[in-house]
Amino acid sequence: MTSRAVQYARYGGPEVLEVVEREDPQPGPGQVRLAVRAASVNPADWKLRTGAFAPGETAPRQPVVPGFDVAGVVDAVGEGVTTLQVGDEVLGGTSGGAQAEQVVVDADGLVARPAALSWEVAGSLATVVATAYRVLERLGLAPGQVLLVHGASGGVGVVATQVALARGITVIGTASGRHQDDVRALGATPVVHGDDLVDHVRAATDRVDAVLDAAGKGSLADLVALAGSPDRVVTIAHPDADDHGVEFSSGGTVDGALAEFVGMLAAGTVRAPEVVVYPLEQVGRAQEDNRTGAVSGKLVIVP
Ligand SMILES: NC(=O)c1ccc[n+]([C@@H]2O[C@H](COP(=O)([O-])OP(=O)(O)OC[C@H]3O[C@@H](n4cnc5c(N)ncnc54)[C@H](OP(=O)(O)O)[C@@H]3O)[C@@H](O)[C@H]2O)c1
Known part of the structure; x- marks a missing residue:
């Protein structure tokens, strides 16, 4: 056949x-x-x-x-x-x-x-869920801490934002102007990416405990400045990771991640x-x- x-x-x-x-x-x-x-x-x-x-x-x-x-x-x-x-x-x-x-x-x-x-x-x-769960596990945030998701309107960002929120983590999410309402609808505080990102994020929160760079674009130096240290930033796509001492996360997942997210989708507590x-x-x-x-x-x- x-x-x-x-x-x-x-x-x-x-x-x-x-x-x-x-x-x-x-x-x-x-x-x-x-x-x-x-x-x-x-x-x-x-x-x-x-x-x-x-x-x-x-x-x-x-x-x-x-x-x-x-x-x-x-x-x-x-x-x-x-x-x-x-x-x-x-x-x-x-x-x-x-x-x-x-x-x-x-x-x-x-x-x-x-x-x-x-x-x-x-x-x-499969890919966006595996990636989001893997990086969230690496960052190991506790409820009440603040995560900046750079690229919160993208495939990985939408999943990571909602899983973090479900764990009691506060999320600031960057996106273009046209996707600000989408990020807000997820339950995160939206911020426009691009110039003056540091000022925009600091206007939205007085602390950032970790950054997930799910965009791979823009200034990694800004993300490191916001997190306070390169080891509180993980990128999945930025070509300059090594230059900034930032971990580039690639491949692998967390056992049970897809089943958990699919269960949350079926229950209507998150959206795809x-x-x-x-x-x-x-x-x-x-x-x-x-x-x-x-x-x-x-x-x-x-x-
Ligand atoms: N390492 C890994 O394991 C792994 C796994 C999956 C994906 N990735 C990589 O991760 C990246 C994201 O994947 P995805 O599937 O989530 O992609 P996607 O759905 O296309 O999302 C891209 C995100 O980046 C944002 N963005 C676009 N231009 C930007 C800019 N100039 N500055 C800041 N943010 C910008 C987008 O926001 P707006 O649309 O609102 O502008 C959107 O939130 C891709 O490069 C992909 O190759 C890596």
């Missing part, structure tokens, strides 16, 4: 993406194959596609199918998997390959999709980042819209 997948065989702009018909992937031990219902776009998709992480190389060793977050229906089960069956509806993270009609993923870490969660939202969550849906054939446009920031929210591919 064959099915469709997005892939690129050389590094470059969105023009290197093509939709191909390929043999169905087969699950190995501990894996399942999902019939994909939704797979989100992350900045990592287009950063990898440009070859930014493979300096001097023009092409990956094998064609790459992008996509790290997925929601779908189990349609084949690998050896040793006892927790899932064909027909189960799940969501979770992959090591790549989700922007396709089918993807093979490790069964561990997949979470049942509650009926209340749309396929599109379910397929948008907004989703914008694109068909598989428009994956290039979706990756470009994410790269340029032309479209806000989690951009989701539906095959």
